[in-house]
Amino acid sequence: MTAPIEQTVSNAASYTPTSPVVINCDIDKIYYGDFLAVRKSVVPIEKNKITGFIGLSGCGKSTVLRSLNRMNDLISVFRLEGQVTYHGQNIYARNVDPVVVRRYIGMVFQQPNPFSMSIYDNVAFGLRLNRFKGNMDERVQKALEGAALWKEVKDKLKNSGLSLSGGQQQRLCIARAIATEPDVLLMDEPCSALDPIATRQVEELMLELKAHYTLALVTHNMQQAMRVADNTCFFGVDISQGGRTGYLVEMGKTKQVFEDPQAQLTKEYVAGEFS
Ligand SMILES: Nc1ncnc2c1ncn2[C@@H]1O[C@H](COP(=O)(O)OP(=O)(O)OP(=O)(O)O)[C@@H](O)[C@H]1O
Structure with missing residues (x-):
């Protein structure tokens, strides 16, 4: 079946936040070189909530997510028009250092990517980078507890x-991300390799972390979005x-x-017509 999701152009239904907004993502356009990857999209990220991004492959979910902490700056051809406010x-x-942005807005990736070092050093890594002067043992334990991993690794730090197993590695990466006490965590398909x-453990962890x-x-x-997300953003692809x-x-x-759902495209997508 040809996916009409790719053929219909509609304007994003506006959403009025009901909680304080931590990040307001107001994208006019995102380009990779000459390629227009994402057009007008406004996504408010609300405090202590989980905002889920769903949609077909290539609709820009990761691009938008990664623009929330300037992770895309690492791609030379990336260009964003619009504003992302934190x-x-x-x-x-111009005066904002992306490294500082990522200190407050951390990221967990699709593939668990622990460093080739001890469990302890993995968690302490960002703290050492930030020249943390406090009690390192306490902070490492706190982060591992926060990531629901402490009980499993406390005797083998x-x-x-x-x-560690794949699921434990992903929780270790979450411990590493929260050790520096960020404000926001961006997660790009964190369970796809689990x-x-x-997956259930990481989902339960997300619900605790919020x-x-x-x-x-x-x-x-989509079931994961239904289980954990408070708000959901559905992205489509415009080929017009x-x-x-x-x-x-x-x-x-x-x-x-x-x-x-308000939009016809969303109705068709959540009915499973494109998955
Ligand atoms: N580094 C890059 N250089 C050029 N084009 C890119 C780059 N990264 C992504 N794109 C393109 O931007 C568009 C959006 O990609 P993106 O990865 O954000 O989509 P997605 O919805 O997250 O997809 P998926 O669900 O498959 O991961 C795609 O057409 C993709 O090919």
């Missing part, structure tokens, strides 16, 4: 992080200009997006 400050302003049990952090999550898994440009079709409370 607590009201434009993170793309000197073992390599690479000796089995169902490890008490202390604000989370944004890219997922291919001859390219394949991603855009926000609809954002809303997760229950509303799945049970009472």
Whole structure:
């Protein structure tokens, strides 16, 4: 079946936040070189909530997520027009250091990527980088507890992080990300390399983490978005200009997006017609 999701152009349904907004992502255009990857999309990320990004492959979910902490700056051809504000400050302003942005807005990647060093050193890594002067043992324990991994590794902190299972490695990466006490955690398909049990553990962890952090999550898994996301953003692909440009079709409370979608494209997507 040809996916009409790629053929219809609609304007993003506007969403009115109901909680304080930590990051307001107001993208006009994102380019990779001459390629227009994402067009007008406004995504407010609310405090202590999980905002899920769903949509077809190539609709720009990761591009938008990675623009929230300037991770895309590492790609030379990347160019963003618009504004991403963090607590009201434009993170793309000339005087803003992207390293400092990433100190407050951390990231967990699709593949668990522990460093080839001990479990302890993995967690301490960012703290040492930031010249942390406090009690390192306490902070490492706190981060591992926060990532629901402490009980499993407390007696083998000197073992390599690479000796852990995939699910444990991903929780170690989450411990590493939260050790420096960021404000926001961006997660780009954090469970895609995990089995169902490890996936459940990471999902439960996300639900615990949102008490202390604000989370944004890219997922291919609609059930996962339904299970954990408070708000859901559905992205589509516009091919009307001859390219394949991603855009926000609809954002809303997760229950509303799945049970009472406003846009026809969202209706078809959540009904499983494109998966
Ligand atoms: N570094 C890059 N250089 C050029 N084009 C890129 C780059 N990264 C992504 N793109 C393009 O930008 C568009 C959006 O990609 P992106 O990875 O953000 O989509 P996505 O929705 O996250 O996809 P998926 O679900 O497959 O991961 C795609 O057309 C992709 O080919």
